[in-house]
Amino acid sequence: MFDLTDILSFWNEFFYSPTPVHTVAIFRIVLGSLLLCDAVYTLANIKDFLGPQGLLNHERFEKRSAYAFSLFRYLPATMWTAYAVLGLHVFALILMILGLFTTFSIVLVYLTLGSIIHRNPAICNGGDNVSRIMCFYLIFASSGHTYSLDEYFFYSVSNSDKDYLLQAPWAIRLMQIQLSVIYLKTVYWKLRGATYRNGTAMYYVMANHNYRRFSLPAFLLKKPYVQLMSWGALIAESGIALGLWINESRNFMIATGFGLHLGIEYILNVHLFSWYMMAVLMLFIDSNEMMLFINHIIDQF
Amino acid sequence: MDTLHLLSKIASNAFIVLMLFWMICWDKEADNPIKKYGAAYLKPLFLWLGLTAEWKMFSPNPPLYNHWPNIKIYLKNGEFMVWEPTRGTSLNFIEKIRFKKHLKVYHEVGQAKTSFHIKRDFIEYLLHKYQLKDRYTKAEVYRVHQNITPYGQEADEQSKIFKQLIFTYNPE
Incomplete structure (x- = not known):
């Protein structure tokens, strides 16, 4: 049996044992870049998504959104406001990607992202949720300590030992646990459905006109292939959720996760969900391996 | 361990426990007692923060x-x-x-x-x-x-x- 000392010791080791920050710094850049793509998408639809007479007009928005933070509640109901909030979001994202005033810029991204999403929750999807939650945790993750202008201007100037590269990883751990929870919850909810249990769910997913991007060959929608895909997705999601925490299977599970999400990206039109999930999977890559990989890329140039 | 460090450790531990509780207990059935009597009290805060996601796409079945x-x-x-x-x-x-x-x-x-x-x-x-x-x-x-x-x-x-x-x- 574990005693309390063992549990506390594990807790401290897991959440506070200093860990290199290279992986989370790369995650910051990747997440920021994906959010920048999303901002371009929002710009293309700005009138409908953020405009005062958009899919949710400003009057209705004000009546219904008192529960959530949004800058749009405090600003005039004009298109200029929509452009200003989106412009501020893009500005904060650029700072976040460059790693300049990183914590401040991520807070700003989180606030502007929340403002945009809360402006019309009906258009929010799973990808928006993942990005917002990860942005929230990233505020606490010391992601600006390397691969950033903050390192160049501040950290490396005042500390030649580079001990700022080792930080307590508790925020990263929360992001990693959140990822596992997403997969496990998804499997939990799906197992309540008969189509997942009998292995025909993928047939119905592929027949959905709203979400389908590309069709699969017809033979794949018949037994046993349709069952392999339906059950395979559940097995993969459960395996990833648990296998990411085991050293020996981690890299294989990261690769499986990438395969799963690239498959989803091919089949389903679910905005940036798969890309956000693949970005979060990167958080399980060992920082030393990540550093070697980045150094290798830098050496190529 | 100085006082500031101790306070910061207590705060971060409390934050970790809160977030773990929320991410595990929120996305449950509406009549789940933990959600009904525990997580529901935290809902206004997490709604305001925009952290009330549920992971139910195509669940329990994809649309028929x-x-x-x-x-x-x-x-x-x-x-x-x-x-x-x-x-x-x-x-x-x-x-x-x-x-x-x-x-x-x-x-x-x-x-x-x-x-x-x-x-x-x-x-x-x-x-x-x-x-x-x-x-x-x-x-x-x-x-x-x-x-x-x-x-x-x-x-x-x-x-x-x-x-x-x-x-x-x-x-x-």
């Missing part, structure tokens, strides 16, 4: 039908206008990306069980877009749906299209 809204706007001159979205199958690759979130709205508007708010919001959007605000008498939202042929069966009358009135909007 395709559906979309059909909106009929009656005008004062006795005529009417009918609006229907361009179906996902008629969009090209770029349009599918560009209008992804619109498709989600159409999906929500065309559901019988979704809140009347979204249907009303969407009608007001159409009234403004087509400049009908001063010219309409009422609007109706129909749910058009087409069952997907059940797995293993040949396509027959299951693929017929059905239409059902789900919401009527009158001027306020």
Whole structure:
């Protein structure tokens, strides 16, 4: 049996044992870049998504959104406001990607992202949720300590030992646990459905006109292939959720996760969900391996 | 360990416990006692922060039908206008990306069980877009749906299209 000392010791080791920050710094850049793509998408639809007479007009928005933070509640109901909030979001994202005033810029991204999403929750999807939650945790993750202008201007100037590269990883751990929870919850909810249990769910997913991007060959929608895909997705999601925490299977599970999400990206039109999930999977890559990989890329140039 | 460090450790531990509790206990059945008597008290805070996600896409089953809204706007001159979205199958690759979130709205508007708010919001959007605000008498939202042929069966009358009135909007 574990005693309390063992549990506390594990807790401290897991959440506070200093860990290199290279992986989370790369995650910051990747997440920021994906959010920048999303901002371009929002710009293309700005009138409908953020405009005062958009899919949710400003009057209705004000009546219904008192529960959530949004800058749009405090600003005039004009298109200029929509452009200003989106412009501020893009500005904060650029700072976040460059790693300049990183914590401040991520807070700003989180606030502007929340403002945009809360402006019309009906258009929010799973990808928006993942990005917002990860942005929230990233505020606490010391992601600006390397691969950033903050390192160049501040950290490396005042500390030649580079001990700022080792930080307590508790925020990263929360992001990693959140990822596992997403997969496990998804499997939990799906197992309540008969189509997942009998292995025909993928047939119905592929027949959905709203979400389908590309069709699969017809033979794949018949037994046993349709069952392999339906059950395979559940097995993969459960395996990833648990296998990411085991050293020996981690890299294989990261690769499986990438395969799963690239498959989803091919089949389903679910905005940036798969890309956000693949970005979060990167958080399980060992920082030393990540550093070697980045150094290798830098050496190529 | 100095006082500041101790306080910071206590705060971060409390934060970790709070976030773990929330992420594990929020996305549960509505009548789950932990959610009902525990997580529900934290809901206003997490709603404000925007951290109330649930992970139920295509759960417990993917939709067993395709559906979309059909909106009929009656005008004062006795005529009417009918609006229907361009179906996902008629969009090209770029349009599918560009209008992804619109498709989600159409999906929500065309559901019988979704809140009347979204249907009303969407009608007001159409009234403004087509400049009908001063010219309409009422609007109706129909749910058009087409069952997907059940797995293993040949396509027959299951693929017929059905239409059902789900919401009527009158001027306020």
